Amino acid sequence: MPAASVGDVRSVTMADVAREAGVSRQLVSLVLREVGYVSEEKRELVLRTAEQLGYRRNALATSLASRRTNSIGLAIFDLHNQVYADFADGVLDVIQPAGFQLLLSTNTRDQKSVAAAVESLIGLRADGLLLATHIPGELNLARLLAGTPTVTIGEDPDIERVDAVHGDDRLGAYQATRHLLGQGHRDIVYIAGPPTQQNTGRSSGYAEAMAEASLPTRVVEGDATEAGGERALLEMRRSGTLPTAVLCYNDSTAFGALSCAQRERLHVPNDLAIVGYDNTRAASYPGVDLTSIDQQARAMGAHAAELLLERIADPARAVEKLTLAPQLILRGSSSFYRGT
Numbered sequence: 001m002p003a004a005s006v007g008d009v010r011s012v013t014m015a016d017v018a019r020e021a022g023v024s025r026q027l028v029s030l031v032l033r034e035v036g037y038v039s040e041e042k043r044e045l046v047l048r049t050a051e052q053l054g055y056r057r058n059a060l061a062t063s064l065a066s067r068r069t070n071s072i073g074l075a076i077f078d079l080h081n082q083v084y085a086d087f088a089d090g091v092l093d094v095i096q097p098a099g100f101q102l103l104l105s106t107n108t109r110d111q112k113s114v115a116a117a118v119e120s121l122i123g124l125r126a127d128g129l130l131l132a133t134h135i136p137g138e139l140n141l142a143r144l145l146a147g148t149p150t151v152t153i154g155e156d157p158d159i160e161r162v163d164a165v166h167g168d169d170r171l172g173a174y175q176a177t178r179h180l181l182g183q184g185h186r187d188i189v190y191i192a193g194p195p196t197q198q199n200t201g202r203s204s205g206y207a208e209a210m211a212e213a214s215l216p217t218r219v220v221e222g223d224a225t226e227a228g229g230e231r232a233l234l235e236m237r238r239s240g241t242l243p244t245a246v247l248c249y250n251d252s253t254a255f256g257a258l259s260c261a262q263r264e265r266l267h268v269p270n271d272l273a274i275v276g277y278d279n280t281r282a283a284s285y286p287g288v289d290l291t292s293i294d295q296q297a298r299a300m301g302a303h304a305a306e307l308l309l310e311r312i313a314d315p316a317r318a319v320e321k322l323t324l325a326p327q328l329i330l331r332g333s334s335s336f337y338r339g340t
Contacts, residue, residue: 014028014055020053072129073122074103075132083250083280083295127149130151147315153301161315163319166323172295173247183273185244189218190217191247191248220235222253225253229253233264245272253276258288269332273333278297293328307322
């Protein structure tokens with residue numbers, strides 16, 4: 001066998017298969033790409049020969065020829081935050097049955113990091129991008145994408161031909177604050193996240209509910225991490241400004257607040273009620289029992305993936321913006337306060 005034998009280190013090519021089978025390379029290409037008409041006899045001969053030689057399809061060469069890689073790029077903000085895993089699960093629910101693979105890139109909130117994440121996925125020739133990250137206002141995303149089919153998850157940067165799927169952050173925070181007010185709380189603090197569209201919406205919903213109750217707002221700086229939640233609560237504890245309830249920008253912040261409350265021997269929810277946002281898996285764990293806003297992260301990822309596949313198939317289609325309704329999930333971290 002002149003082409004390749006077992007143990008041969010070089011790759012078997014279509015030319016090798018053609019030579020061994022005694023047919024043209026063009027016919028081998030038709031069979032392996034499953035296009036055109038080839039008699040059943042010739043098809044079986046080529047496939048049998050390819051298997052005997054250990055031929056493996058060159059996916060890179062095929063993608064370069066077709067200008068498709070059957071891959072979707074997903075840029076996420078925080079690999080350690082469960083909500084981004086939920087986004088990814090939803091994406092995979094859609095793209096895997098459609099024959100696409102997922103390319104993942106992580107970044108931080110600064111302009112340089114986000115740009116690098118997007119550029120890396122474009123450089124890998126992803127057929128389309130899903131951006132589950134915060135887009136800095138100073139970043140020229142439209143120029144960076146250069147027409148690459150794209151859907152954003154969680155925020156809407158309002159860019160031509162870029163679809164968006166996000167939750168109603170204002171409504172979610174409004175629901176959470178109204179719940180705390182209904183439990184008798186009057187001193188409610190919002191532990192904020194980074195300066196993003198999501199934080200703006202959640203801060204607005206909190207402020208709206210407090211205004212309806214004729215109560216002042218108190219906003220404490222946070223950074224969307226557990227460490228930030230711990231730090232914010234500890235500073236209020238030490239300064240004597242601890243409220244009776246806190247609404248947190250996300251579950252990570254709330255987990256940090258819960259941890260700090262435990263160390264400070266505060267009983268949750270009687271001494272301090274805590275509400276998160278995202279309803280991540282850990283929120284329901286025994287010993288956590290965190291009330292949280294479910295923004296339907298997995299469904300959000302699935303809807304975004306569906307829009308992206310449609311955008312890839314028809315780049316000129318009308319832009320779609322989808323907003324999913326949030327749901328308040330009540331658990332023990334907030335539901336038993338009896339204030340005056």
